[in-house]
Amino acid sequence: MKAAKQEVFYMRVSQMLIPTLREVPAEAEVVSHKLLLRAGFIRKSAAGVYTYLPLAWRVLEKIQKIVREEMNREGGQEVLMPIMQPAELWRESGRWDVYGEELIRFKDRHDRNFCLGPTHEEIITDLVRGEVNSYKQMPLLLYQMQNKYRDERRPRFGLLRGREFIMKDLYSFDRDEKGLDISYKKMYRAYSNVFSRCGMQFRVVEADSGAIGGSDTHEFMVLADSGEAEIVYCENDDCSYAANVERAISAVGEDSSNEVPSRLQEVHTPDVGTIEELTSFLDISAEKTIKTIIYSADDEIIAALVRGDREVNEVKLYNELNCLHMELASAEMISRVTGGNMGFSGPVNLDICIIADHEVKNITNAVTGANRTDYHLINVNAGRDFEPDKVADIRMVQAGEACPYCSSPMTGARGIEVGQVFKLGDKYSRALEATFLDERGKEQYIVMGCYGIGISRVLSACVEQNNDEQGIIWPGAIAPYHVVIVPINVKDNDQLNMAERVYNTLSDNGIETVLDDRQERPGVKFKDADLIGYPLRITIGSKALESSELEVKKRSSGDIVMIPEENVCEKVKSMLSY
RNA sequence: CGGGAUGUAGCGCAGUUUGGCUAGCGCGCUUGCCUUGGGAGCAAGAAGUCGAGGGUUCGAAUCCCUCCAUCCCGACCA
Numbered sequence: 001m002k003a004a005k006q007e008v009f010y011m012r013v014s015q016m017l018i019p020t021l022r023e024v025p026a027e028a029e030v031v032s033h034k035l036l037l038r039a040g041f042i043r044k045s046a047a048g049v050y051t052y053l054p055l056a057w058r059v060l061e062k063i064q065k066i067v068r069e070e071m072n073r074e075g076g077q078e079v080l081m082p083i084m085q086p087a088e089l090w091r092e093s094g095r096w097d098v099y100g101e102e103l104i105r106f107k108d109r110h111d112r113n114f115c116l117g118p119t120h121e122e123i124i125t126d127l128v129r130g131e132v133n134s135y136k137q138m139p140l141l142l143y144q145m146q147n148k149y150r151d152e153r154r155p156r157f158g159l160l161r162g163r164e165f166i167m168k169d170l171y172s173f174d175r176d177e178k179g180l181d182i183s184y185k186k187m188y189r190a191y192s193n194v195f196s197r198c199g200m201q202f203r204v205v206e207a208d209s210g211a212i213g214g215s216d217t218h219e220f221m222v223l224a225d226s227g228e229a230e231i232v233y234c235e236n237d238d239c240s241y242a243a244n245v246e247r248a249i250s251a252v253g254e255d256s257s258n259e260v261p262s263r264l265q266e267v268h269t270p271d272v273g274t275i276e277e278l279t280s281f282l283d284i285s286a287e288k289t290i291k292t293i294i295y296s297a298d299d300e301i302i303a304a305l306v307r308g309d310r311e312v313n314e315v316k317l318y319n320e321l322n323c324l325h326m327e328l329a330s331a332e333m334i335s336r337v338t339g340g341n342m343g344f345s346g347p348v349n350l351d352i353c354i355i356a357d358h359e360v361k362n363i364t365n366a367v368t369g370a371n372r373t374d375y376h377l378i379n380v381n382a383g384r385d386f387e388p389d390k391v392a393d394i395r396m397v398q399a400g401e402a403c404p405y406c407s408s409p410m411t412g413a414r415g416i417e418v419g420q421v422f423k424l425g426d427k428y429s430r431a432l433e434a435t436f437l438d439e440r441g442k443e444q445y446i447v448m449g450c451y452g453i454g455i456s457r458v459l460s461a462c463v464e465q466n467n468d469e470q471g472i473i474w475p476g477a478i479a480p481y482h483v484v485i486v487p488i489n490v491k492d493n494d495q496l497n498m499a500e501r502v503y504n505t506l507s508d509n510g511i512e513t514v515l516d517d518r519q520e521r522p523g524v525k526f527k528d529a530d531l532i533g534y535p536l537r538i539t540i541g542s543k544a545l546e547s548s549e550l551e552v553k554k555r556s557s558g559d560i561v562m563i564p565e566e567n568v569c570e571k572v573k574s575m576l577s578y
Numbered sequence: 579c580g581g582g583a584u585g586u587a588g589c590g591c592a593g594u595u596u597g598g599c600u601a602g603c604g605c606g607c608u609u610g611c612c613u614u615g616g617g618a619g620c621a622a623g624a625a626g627u628c629g630a631g632g633g634u635u636c637g638a639a640u641c642c643c644u645c646c647a648u649c650c651c652g653a654c655c656a
Contacts, residue, residue, distance in 0.1 A: 022605060022617065023590045027649055047648065119656065153654055489614050523616035541615060
């Protein structure tokens with residue numbers, strides 16, 4: 001069939017819904033939120049719930065297209081699953097009771113319980129257990145992109161932490177761990193491609209698997225100072241160790257000092273309740289002190305010991321304790337259990353479960369609280385003066401510490417989590433009885449993995465990473481349009497004609513262009529162009545008419561080049577190459 | 579969920595302490611004139627249940643009570 005010549009519609013800014021704002025709405029705090037509001041990409045409907053205006057939707061569609069291509073390339077098949085999900089499935093997996101307030105629940109007219117899907121493990125597993133019965137049908141990779149719902153206690157940062165958001169989830173189904181490894185590697189590769197193609201600076205880090213369990217999990221972090229997640233990575237380029245600090249480990253140095261254990265002594269330390277006060281009072285380094293933090297874990301009170309210059313990593317501690325709830329003990333609780341006020345706790349003669357970090361046992365002649373208000377102990381030595389019930393890695397790794405693999409120093413950074421890949425194993429297939437028959441006719445649980453990308457989060461993370469004082473700077477691959485043409489004076493017919501001619505040339509060659517035909521002074525249009533962040537701006541004024549040369553300005557660098565009108569297509573294409 | 583704050587025109591804000599005529603200002607919007615290379619100027623306009631409900635009072639944006647919404651810090655975050 002011969003394709004009909006596509007009718008050309010002018011994308012005239014005067015007719016487009018791009019409501020830019022001069023002033024920043026008071027509700028916005030982070031830069032991406034401010035800029036997306038100001039540049040006319042989004043509007044809020046409720047806390048954490050946004051309408052995507054035309055520009056934002058174009059960006060989202062481009063991100064989705066990239067994701068789709070990479071998923072399909074690895075053999076993913078796209079489906080669309082319900083947002084409205086029956087409670088029965090969630091009861092079956094056990095998560096109806098576990099998920100808590102974050103799950104948005106409601107009833108239909110027959111009083112049946114439903115929820116808005118925060119994720120789709122239940123639905124997809126239900127589908128697959130019905131349709132997949134043989135090892136011959138696997139591996140199977142199914143994915144979907146759509147709105148998901150989590151009733152965050154505190155939505156914030158605009159699109160970065162909303163209650164309604166667009167997410168891509170892919171689920172892999174394999175016959176065994178070996179198959180899962182392959183699927184996992186495919187997704188890892190696909191994700192790297194996705195974020196590279198989107199023009200983002202990112203890093204893949206090892207992450208904590210959380211309550212979901214499972215063996216391997218990696219997070220894809222877009223590097224940005226405003227990011228909520230803290231990561232460390234090895235400075236040695238050949239090593240590539242990188243991890244979320246919740247998970248990160250570091251090399252434990254051996255005790256190199258030849259110090260001999262001295263006699264345990266109690267010293268009077270009035271009002272010295274913090275490590276900082278302690279080190280200046282006794283004139284010692286914080287590395288010689290032991291910090292004793294009292295936690296209430298389920299019904300038990302425990303003490304966590306780390307070196308004075310370290311922090312307790314509560315995620316690690318939580319995993320170590322294997323408890324349901326854990327929180328810092330109250331001041332009263334501490335006094336009751338230790339006999340001294342908060343700030344004077346220590347492991348010696350402390351009759352509760354003690355978990356010590358590896359570093360703690362390496363300190364010779366340490367200083368700790370005496371479990372007696374206004375007193376500390378000096379020359380405390382693990383093994384002699386106290387015996388931890390458990391020695392484990394429970395400290396928060398800090399920038400500058402040695403890499404656990406190559407001992408190079410590690411750097412700290414902040415990131416926005418835009419994707420996570422997860423080996424689920426048989427957690428859901430067991431709960432939901434999703435099985436298949438192997439070659440020998442033996443029934444086995446399907447081995448699953450899940451892999452998410454926060455599509456709408458990618459949009460704002462991209463803005464978070466690519467902006468300046470003037471506004472957004474879109475990477476070419478996901479910019480809402482590639483080029484804006486700005487005629488200086490639209491009342492000048494020659495300028496307008498030239499602008500339309502250039503518009504047609506570019507559009508006919510597949511370059512996404514808008515024509516700013518508004519009757520505004522040039523300054524207004526320039527400001528809007530910078531704010532919205534079109535990669536290229538072509539200005540057409542009297543100079544262009546005289547010389548037949550077009551002024552093309554690159555948003556990212558601010559560079560201006562003059563190009564003859566007849567070369568505009570190839571030149572623009574090369575400037576856009578991404 | 580704990581702590582803090584805010585809610586007045588599309589956006590940003592003043593007015594509330596000490597109740598008082600017709601609720602203001604800047605930006606934006608409409609019309610006209612003028613201007614056209616970085617958010618111009620002049621003139622004339624439109625636009626508000628002062629978050630909602632109740633109460634006190636001759637009279638409430640303003641005082642009291644209740645509720646709602648939004649933001650910030652914290653806690654939380656398969």
